[in-house]
Amino acid sequence: RKEVEQDPGPFNVPEGATVAFNCTYSNSASQSFFWYRQDCRKEPKLLMSVYSSGNEDGRFTAQLNRASQYISLLIRDSKLSDSATYLCVVNGNYGQNFVFGPGTRLSVLP
Amino acid sequence: SAVISQKPSRDICQRGTSLTIQCQVDSQVTMMFWYRQQPGQSLTLIATANQGSEATYESGFVIDKFPISRPNLTFSTLTVSNMSPEDSSIYLCSVGPGGRAFFGQGTRLTVV
Numbered sequence: 001r002k003e004v005e006q007d008p009g010p011f012n013v014p015e016g017a018t019v020a021f022n023c024t025y026s027n028s029a030s031q032s033f034f035w036y037r038q039d040c041r042k043e044p045k046l047l048m049s050v051y052s053s054g055n056e057d058g059r060f061t062a063q064l065n066r067a068s069q070y071i072s073l074l075i076r077d078s079k080l081s082d083s084a085t086y087l088c089v090v091n092g093n094y095g096q097n098f099v100f101g102p103g104t105r106l107s108v109l110p
Numbered sequence: 111s112a113v114i115s116q117k118p119s120r121d122i123c124q125r126g127t128s129l130t131i132q133c134q135v136d137s138q139v140t141m142m143f144w145y146r147q148q149p150g151q152s153l154t155l156i157a158t159a160n161q162g163s164e165a166t167y168e169s170g171f172v173i174d175k176f177p178i179s180r181p182n183l184t185f186s187t188l189t190v191s192n193m194s195p196e197d198s199s200i201y202l203c204s205v206g207p208g209g210r211a212f213f214g215q216g217t218r219l220t221v222v
Contacts, residue, residue: 046212097143100145
């Protein structure tokens with residue numbers, strides 16, 4: 001079983017749609033959780049951290065369920081500029097390195 | 111946060127040769143991480159580089175193939191040795207101050 005698994009995608013949605021991504025992780029000792037965004041031919045960039053209480057940043061909402069070892073990302077009112085690959089990231093063995101999920105590709109269509 | 115300058119941004123190399131990738135961080139960090147991202151894939155950790163000690167390699171990666179230097183707390187290099195077409199990939203360095211990962215711009219390597 002991979003350490004971090006995500007919806008295989010791709011997701012093709014119209015502008016204005018709401019889309020949800022799911023992620024599961026296998027290491028119950030993981031402490032930190034993130035969603036990163038990676039545009040084509042670019043390095044990953046932090047979208048948002050994920051907290052146990054859930055957190056929201058504008059159109060983006062992240063949820064964490066430690067009991068189920070499950071993380072989610074909800075994007076509301078999707079924009080063309082949201083098209084990217086979304087990576088679920090969990091901290092790894094050393095507490096500072098990170099384990100990346102395979103990513104879910106999103107295409108927002110006009 | 112951290113700003114990382116990585117170079118070269120891309121290169122096309124002949125098989126059998128070696129390429130050294132450099133990463134410079136704008137602040138001192140304990141650990142630097144090197145990742146590989148093969149086409150259409152996610153990031154795979156190659157090794158963790160600590161200043162003053164040998165790098166720690168992940169399963170499937172060895173020092174002879176990917177030697178790493180870490181001469182100080184702001185700089186590291188990764189060498190891809192004796193390259194073959196299978197080494198064609200994006201290589202990324204990363205640091206994790208404050209518990210968040212920051213990346214260099216990546217090096218897109220093509221081996222012909």
